[in-house]
Amino acid sequence: MTEVVRRSTADGVTTLTLDNPPVNALGKDLRRGLLEALTQAEADPDTRAIVLAAAGRTWPAGADIREFGKPPAEPLLPELCAAVATCTKPVIAALHGTVFGGGLELALAAGGRLAKLGTQLGLPEVTLGILPGAGGTQRLPRLIGAKPALGLMLSGLPVAAERAVELGFVDAVTDGDVRSAAEAMARKIAAGEVDLARKFPRPDHRADATTWLRAVASAREGIGKARLPAPGRIIDCVEAALLLPEEEGLAYERAAFEDLVGTPEAAALRHAFLSERRAARLPDLGGAEAREVSTVGVVGGGLMGSGIATALLSAGYRVTLIERDPTALSAGLARVATNQERAVSKGRLSKAGQEEAWSRIAGANDMAALSESDLVIEAVPEDEELKQRIFAELGAVTRPGTILATNTSYLDVNGIADASGRPEDVVGLHFFSPAQVMKLIEVVVGDSTAPDVTATAFALAKRMGKIAVRAGVCDGFIGNRILTAYRTATDFLLEDGASPYDIDRAMVEWGFPKGPYAVLDMAGLDISWARRKRLAATRDPTRRYVAIGDRLCEAGRLGQKAGKGYYRYSDDSRHGEEDPEVLGLIVAERQAKGIVPRQVTDAEIQTRVLAAMANEGARILEEGIAARPSDVDVVMMLGYGFPRWRGGPMQAADAAGLLGLRNHLKDYAREEAAFWQPAQLWDDLIKNGRKFSDLNSE
Ligand code: T1G
16 A cells, blocks of 8 residues: 655655545545654654645645544544644645645644645635534634635635735745745755744734624624524634634634534535535446547537537537528527626636637538537437437438437437437437536436447536536436426425415425426426427326416416516516416316315425425436436436535435335325335335435445
8 A cells, every 4th residue: 555644854854745646635544644754753853844745636635525424533633733733843834736624724734835836725614514623713813814714714715825825824836846845945944044933924813803803793794594504603613713722712613513514414515525426437337438529519509509519618629519500600609609708707717718719619500510520419409300300410421439419308319319320429418508507417328328428428527527427318317307206296286275486485495596486487387388298198197287387388477588477577577476366377277176275384395395306316216217316416406406405305315214205105195196106215225224325336
């Protein structure tokens, strides 16, 4: 096993190099190895200064997230940081890469910090539902003041090394080799030429208690009634850093950390982090290598096509946009240009970057322009016959080995693949709108899709900074299938006695950014109406069907774009008002079916939605449409606004308890068996005392 900490001593300087790929996470072996090496160096008479450095792509990017929720292993990170802080010999940290979380806390314990140009530094713990638990809430405010320290810890966002120098928690930036620079400085310290404390004087921000407490009060006001506890506890710890002696402050921070790390929200946020990375692991690809892709064709320059083209340009690809005629093509290119302008105005893209990207896009009306493309993404309207026609042409004009992808959101990928004449080169790439912003891609693997085509789709997603999730072919893949279950459950409640406004409020209270009916109004009711009409011929007449949505569409209430849907919209506002006309429509539908409305509580709404989503997820898993429960969670969190601090429907079902939810499903099935019947998987897990998370094979 390679040494996780290597030691070298020369000219009175001992350098300890951390080496725990991929990100030098401060797991127990690394903590133990570093504490041992530091103790030895401190006792070594030939060592008069110590440099801490890291091998690989980054200085420690944090504590090891996979250790949380397990029994803590000695030495704990705070103990290691304390050893660094109290070391009797000067310690300099040589920083590079992503110095995050516990990695930054380790660096803060050193006497000096040098960073390589391009280094990012931050304390993202709040995004995991916890707080910096290894001295960060105590040492950082002392170094830079309470206000900037709170800004970093409450946002969880990183800053560049140069900004860290301005703030005062990095001492110098070098564009050379940071380890050599640190060793050179350490040699001067070892030779008595430099005194670290004098070279890097530390202001005492605690001297100005008023400013400190004002920052605490302002932060408390700023977070208001934060949904999660971590922000408030961070502020408490920063206040404690002023009011308590250091040791007590560190103990206070540790207690707060231990409170938070055990909460369901923190567990869910860790689950979300690890699940997004697990989704990229596809054991059934048998190690297939991704094909080389540098030029990509996009067929269709509408909202989706132009968004996809924008995202491809941002990832450095050369793009050819195809539209049916010059007018449509110039409109498509104009959409791409507008997307880039918006990115520049938001500071996400520089002017130079915009010009460079624009030089990589070309437009054409003839598909022959795609003859040299490595991959083509079709993004035309959801018309099966049109898509099949396009794939037949693509199969003819592109060279063998060019991957052909369809952006369909629910149509049959196998039928589209067969139309191309080479189904093994075809895959679904279901982007989410706006494609230049949304991180999720459902990679829909057809019956004939070659493994290296799937591998290429995942490589494309990663290069675009997106998260890909593998899905099998079915109506709606993973996300839209679960969304349909969500809406079916709430439509039943609508007919039984709830109002769309009660349902929206209950689901926002539960954690969704918007309720299902507000979302429908935003997306347009006609899209799901078209789907219902498409499926009408094959619909099972014995299954309960709620026609309220059809009634609204027939009344021209198509949503925001029509000025009215479930809500009414005034001209200048996208905020919907409740509309008695809609309630009247619903009453009429109930009467037509002889339904006597009943009281529906928020709790019932929330429980039914979770049960419906998790049950559809279980069915999706049984059918092999999704590889693991956490893939279902990733799709719903990234694509459909499922609250991240609940971790997705499968994680939330685990947290709620499978037996209770399964019993609710059984109760509901007495009203409507086909929809509510619990999937067999529930009983298989319950009888073995297992949870959905036990199926999340690594
Ligand atoms: N612990 C364990 N594994 C980690 C990890 C971590 N902190 N960070 C990354 N990995 C794994 C990741 O799962 C993946 O594994 C591989 O490294 C590459 O990651 C006490 C309590 C550093 C910016 O929150 O933000 O310190 O899938 O795919 O896109 O106060 O990873 O290859 O097997 O994301 O280049 C605080 C989390 C922890 C940083 C790199 N730190 N990591 O991004 O690669 S809590 C964080 C990141 C803490 C202390 C507190 C990113 C990255 P695999 P990747 P990337």
